[in-house]
Amino acid sequence: MNGGGTSRHIGRILIRAIVTLLMVAILNFILFRVIPGDPAKLLLGGGRVSATAEQIEAQRQNWGLDRPLLPDQLVDYLSATVRGDLGYSFKFRGRHVADLILERLPATIVLVAVAQLIAIVVGVMLGMYAGWRRGGALDNGGTVASLLLFSTPSFWVGMILVVVFSTKFGWLPGYGAYSPGGTISSIDSILDHLRHLALPVTALALGLIGQYVLVARAAMSDVVTEDYMVTARAKGLTNRQMLMRHAFRNAMLPVVTLIALNLGYAVAGAITVEAVFAWPGIGGLTVEALNARDYPVLQGVFLLLGASIVVSNMTADLAYGLLDPRVR
Amino acid sequence: MSESTTRYSPLGPARAVKGFLQQLLSHGGAKVGLVCLVFFLGVAVMPNVLVGPLQTAVNATGDFLAPPSSQHLLGTDEVGRDVLNLVVHGARISLTIALLATLISLFVGTSIGMIAGYYGGSVDVWLMRLADFFFVMPSFVLALVITPVVLEVMGRGGDILGFRPSLFVILVVIGMTSWAFVARIVRSQTLSLKERTFIDRARVVGSSNFSIMVRHILPNLVPQIAANGALVVASAIYVETSLSFLGLGDPLQPSWGTLLSLAQRAGAASAGAWWYLGAPGVCVLSVSLSFVLIGNALDDTFNPRRRVIP
Numbered sequence: 155m156n157g158g159g160t161s162r163h164i165g166r167i168l169i170r171a172i173v174t175l176l177m178v179a180i181l182n183f184i185l186f187r188v189i190p191g192d193p194a195k196l197l198l199g200g201g202r203v204s205a206t207a208e209q210i211e212a213q214r215q216n217w218g219l220d221r222p223l224l225p226d227q228l229v230d231y232l233s234a235t236v237r238g239d240l241g242y243s244f245k246f247r248g249r250h251v252a253d254l255i256l257e258r259l260p261a262t263i264v265l266v267a268v269a270q271l272i273a274i275v276v277g278v279m280l281g282m283y284a285g286w287r288r289g290g291a292l293d294n295g296g297t298v299a300s301l302l303l304f305s306t307p308s309f310w311v312g313m314i315l316v317v318v319f320s321t322k323f324g325w326l327p328g329y330g331a332y333s334p335g336g337t338i339s340s341i342d343s344i345l346d347h348l349r350h351l352a353l354p355v356t357a358l359a360l361g362l363i364g365q366y367v368l369v370a371r372a373a374m375s376d377v378v379t380e381d382y383m384v385t386a387r388a389k390g391l392t393n394r395q396m397l398m399r400h401a402f403r404n405a406m407l408p409v410v411t412l413i414a415l416n417l418g419y420a421v422a423g424a425i426t427v428e429a430v431f432a433w434p435g436i437g438g439l440t441v442e443a444l445n446a447r448d449y450p451v452l453q454g455v456f457l458l459l460g461a462s463i464v465v466s467n468m469t470a471d472l473a474y475g476l477l478d479p480r481v482r
Numbered sequence: 483m484s485e486s487t488t489r490y491s492p493l494g495p496a497r498a499v500k501g502f503l504q505q506l507l508s509h510g511g512a513k514v515g516l517v518c519l520v521f522f523l524g525v526a527v528m529p530n531v532l533v534g535p536l537q538t539a540v541n542a543t544g545d546f547l548a549p550p551s552s553q554h555l556l557g558t559d560e561v562g563r564d565v566l567n568l569v570v571h572g573a574r575i576s577l578t579i580a581l582l583a584t585l586i587s588l589f590v591g592t593s594i595g596m597i598a599g600y601y602g603g604s605v606d607v608w609l610m611r612l613a614d615f616f617f618v619m620p621s622f623v624l625a626l627v628i629t630p631v632v633l634e635v636m637g638r639g640g641d642i643l644g645f646r647p648s649l650f651v652i653l654v655v656i657g658m659t660s661w662a663f664v665a666r667i668v669r670s671q672t673l674s675l676k677e678r679t680f681i682d683r684a685r686v687v688g689s690s691n692f693s694i695m696v697r698h699i700l701p702n703l704v705p706q707i708a709a710n711g712a713l714v715v716a717s718a719i720y721v722e723t724s725l726s727f728l729g730l731g732d733p734l735q736p737s738w739g740t741l742l743s744l745a746q747r748a749g750a751a752s753a754g755a756w757w758y759l760g761a762p763g764v765c766v767l768s769v770s771l772s773f774v775l776i777g778n779a780l781d782d783t784f785n786p787r788r789r790v791i792p
Contacts, residue, residue, distance in 0.1 A: 305771040
């Protein structure tokens with residue numbers, strides 16, 4: 155192993171992540187400047203309120219809009235972004251975009267974390283088993299089912315779940331994160347929240363399960379044909395020993411990478427599902443911003459999605475390097 | 483290393499095609515996918531013949547949210563339009579957007595990948611850095627923020643080449659943001675192809691770089707482009723459906739995603755109107771599954787050793 159090579163490898167991954175994030179921020183900057191209408195006017199009421207010329211000029215100076223776009227305004231924009239200043243929402247007047255996002259983030263994280271956890275446990279186990287017993291009835295049926303789940307939009311699964319479990323049987327709520335009115339005791343409130351979580355989590359998890367099954371299955375069926383598995387059998391290991399000592403750990407490599415990657419896309423993937431269930435998270439905020447043409451919020455969301463994707467990609471690359479020394 | 487890139491066939495092209503089709507159709511999944519696709523393409527080609535012109539709130543004939551009956555096989559929506567009519571017309575819109583977006587994506591991806599691989603050096607480095615960005619950022623996330631801004635600039639009225647502006651913008655944005663995967667594959671194939679003797683021979687007889695790329699390298703890339711093209715269509719349908727569901731589509735040209743968005747806004751799920759949201763969803767699911775199955779079968783036919791899914 156070569157220490158210099160490793161640190162250069164890590165350096166490359168870091169630089170790539172920073173460049174990608176920078177491009178996300180620059181894209182945000184360009185998009186905001188492309189929107190028709192004077193930004194100073196937009197700031198004074200989204201273009202709907204009439205303002206005097208002096209007011210507009212004062213705004214221009216106040217926000218530095220009288221300075222050249224490049225490089226002054228871009229540099230200002232980037233340094234503000236780094237400081238966490240994402241501007242003000244149009245719709246929620248006077249509120250910081252960063253505050254709005256932080257306020258909505260916990261609901262999304264709960265939804266996504268529970269769905270991912272369930273999907274990882276169920277999907278990886280089913281996929282590994284299918285790959286281990288490749289060609290069996292469970293394998294064939296499971297692969298078809300996984301492809302089906304993988305090709306189905308999660309939000310549509312959510313709508314169907316609402317029709318069946320909420321409207322038809324009335325078992326579970328299909329709207330919001332808490333019952334209206336609120337509950338007094340904290341235990342009731344947690345139970346109420348869990349009941350509201352059930353359907354959106356299921357909708358999100360089903361699609362993820364399909365994906366994890368396919369990858370875990372492919373990884374495992376690659377591993378079982380490797381030479382070291384033949385060696386292991388020749389040594390007289392039992393099936394169970396082979397699975398535990400050799401197959402499982404090696405097959406986990408691509409699966410771990412996929413999990414790291416998926417965590418970054420998870421927030422984006424939940425947007426449409428949140429829209430179905432009126433879940434009060436980032437997805438709900440995105441839909442409100444889209445409907446109200448609230449561009450600062452939309453850009454804030456874009457930055458958040460970009461950052462989570464870049465960080466998870468970086469983690470996946472680093473994890474791959476750690477787990478598989480050949481990559482370095 | 484690249485047994486799949488040149489396919490010399492002494493039997494002539496017709497038999498080569500026949501052999502290829504036989505091999506492709508030996509995959510059960512590809513058979514199902516092709517039948518399903520032919521059905522939907524047929525529907526998309528002649529919606530007016532099958533169900534008459536697109537119904538609107540003005541000329542709707544049914545009750546509000548009526549369940550399926552002999553008159554309305556798939557029930558009606560919240561303003562009394564026939565859901566079968568909407569879904570059949572939606573097929574044309576959804577498939578057109580997905581296929582055109584894929585064409586753009588394949589064109590951009592192939593050009594960039596081929597130029598990067600062929601010229602190498604700093605051209606390669608910069609183009610692939612650009613591709614890295616689009617590879618990491620999913621089309622859906624980029625389109626989510628780019629589409630509304632472009633629409634704001636262009637306005638939502640009128641139409642462009644027969645599309646409502648929002649559909650046109652969506653298809654261009656999907657095409658321009660989903661090419662990175664294709665570019666990577668094309669680049670790696672081009673890297674190996676350009677070292678072959680037939681490329682040297684073309685260069686010796688004085689072919690220009692452009693003509694070498696188009697006449698000698700491109701034909702050998704067709705297998706990879708085709709297999710990935712099918713997967714690009716599947717993802718384009720997914721992205722278009724999601725964006726339209728979030729309200730970026732156009733109610734005057736409703737795609738399947740727009741229908742789902744309308745169903746959601748009309749409260750179809752809590753009204754128990756399973757037919758209204760079920761029909762467009764099943765269509766999206768069948769078409770994207772078909773493309774995934776065909777893409778995998780193509781990939782397996784061209785690269786028998788690299789199996790993704792059986």
